[in-house]
Amino acid sequence: MIFFTMAEHLFRRDYMELLQDKILEEALALKDEMIKNRRHLHEHPELGMDLKQTQAYVAERLKEMGYADVKRVGQAGLTVTVGQGTGKTILLRADMDALPILEDNELPYKSKIDGRMHACGHDMHTTMLLAAAKILKKYEQEIPGVVKLMFQPGEETMEGAKDMVAAGILENPRPDAGVMIHVMPGMPFDPGALTVTGAGPSMASVDWFKITVIGTGGHGSMPYLAVDPIVPMTAIHSGLSAIQSRELPPNAVVAVTVGEISGGVTSNVIPGEMVMGGTIRTYDEKHRQFIKERMTEIVTHIAKAFRCEGTVEFPAGAPFFESSKELSEHIQKVLPAYVGADKALPVFDSDVPAMGSEDFAVISQEIPACVMILAASDARKGQTYGVHHPKLILDEDALPYGAAAYAGVALSWLAANQ
Structure with a gap:
């Protein structure tokens, strides 16, 4: 029986390696769907913990994918799980709230609500996690563990993560690790390039x-x-x-x-x-x-x-964000396989401390966690506006790479930690 279990494990590991090439291919095939979802969210921004339309939209998309267990968590959060229901669990998080900013763009999908704008890329984050959910659902029988998806309100107000933790997001099952993505505009990299926070305190x-x-x-x-x-x-x-x-x-x-x-x-x-x-x-x-x-x-x-x-x-x-050494090293190792070597950047390291904050830090104080940073506009092409700016425009070519990173990191971490 022990030999059979080991053989089964080796077969699953080899199969996971074969899936590597499929993940980005699946994500690229979902690009048009992602653009549709992202533009809907961008046109209908909601603030803080009051995300009735956004929550309903995300829940409906998940149900269409075959998720029957869409659960409301706290005031405006959502969660679903995908996988075999046994073994380790990894948490993937996307925030959903916008900012009280009047958009100063003439995009065909600009905000339809004056004084509100997705100026921090949370519409991108939610869209990419939805796409990852669809990919993971397709390969659910091959997932060696459980992936728990966390769609969170109130990141900008620093309320959402605390609210979801209090409502049980870290229970039944309790995640063993957690990962989030944040877009970063104005970087001198191709849209879709990714890096990850290094070990230790990484956000204030x-x-x-x-x-x-x-x-x-x-x-x-x-x-x-x-x-x-x-x-x-x-x-x-x-x-x-x-x-x-x-x-x-x-x-x-x-x-x-x-x-x-x-x-x-x-x-x-x-x-x-x-x-x-x-x-x-x-x-x-x-x-x-x-x-x-x-x-x-x-x-x-x-x-x-x-x-x-x-x-x-x-x-x-x-609190400050504590980035896990082991999880960071794992992500650095596997990103090239899931997004391509040309899109995988060295670990994020800056001479100037990053004073930005993130309420996923609440999660990082409970379980090992990391942040993947996704280049979403190219400063070399004059796209220099940063997050929270009314003229911010993010490049939708980045979406498939974020979705592939979410799914790929989850699958590879579970395979490596069973």
């Missing part, structure tokens, strides 16, 4: 903050009868920059960014309230906590010094 933690300063409004001609919240807010803005320059070591990898200041309705009225919002990003949990504590002290005391009330809220956040 993030905390959103909201600072509110409350004074007493009044007429612009009589400021002495008002308590102007603009004055302490400007002092707070200056004080925040001193945290990094004066209170942290010079080698601290930190970014404190203010992205929003609002208050007032007209020029001759002193407002009663000012609001300032932004993000804190670090690679050190001690620095992360220290900044939040000092921010609270600075806001409270500066506001009080100007006879105002100041408060700070931290409504959402995520």
Whole structure:
């Protein structure tokens, strides 16, 4: 019996090697379908955790592929599994939410909803995972384990991964590893080229903050009868920059960014309230906590010094992303077989720390995880707009390679880890 099991394993391993050439071929054959799905999602962007149309669209496509177990997870997430139901499990994740950005393009499939845009490529991510789901379903009997697909809301607001974890995405079955793809525009590579994060911390933690300063409004001609919240807010803005320059070591990898200041309705009225919002990003949990504590002290005391009330809220956040050494090395090894040697780039390594954040980091703190990075526009051809820009245009030629990478990495990892 032991000999039979080993022989069966060797046969399956050889068969998986034969599948390598098929995966990209299958993905390329699905390109037109992927473009259709991607453009539908791009035209109908939804925000945060409110993804009713997107969730329904993804669920319907999965059911058409033969997935009978489409399950809602949390507020707006979806999951299905494919494979033999025994052995190891690998998680593949795609995020589905858009951004509150007014698209500044004249594409035939531009956003139909003013003030919303898929400016971070989540429409591409969802489309590629749908295509991978179709490929994996076709070869389900050959999958040596279980592939669990995670369609996630609320990545931009750092709510979605936490919500899906709380709702059980890491249970029944519990994944043994997790992989996501993120598009990267403006890279000097052909669309479809892929790299992977190396071992260790690879993306920063993030905390959103909201600072509110409350004074007493009044007429612009009589400021002495008002308590102007603009004055302490400007002092707070200056004080925040001193945290990094004066209170942290010079080698601290930190970014404190203010992205929003609002208050007032007209020029001759002193407002009663000012609001300032932004993000804190670090690679050190001690620095992360220290900044939040000092921010609270600075806001409270500066506001009080100007006879105002100041408060700070931290409504959402995520830890830094921990990239698995073993999983990264596996992906580096197998990518050429599934997307072609010309599309497989060396491991992602930058002299400048990547301060971008990703709430899949929540998953990376629970199971070994990695991020594959997909070139989706060519800077050599003048396509230089980055993510979160209203003029961003992503190259749909990249779609088949992302789909092949999702499917290929899942199949190869399962085969190598049974």
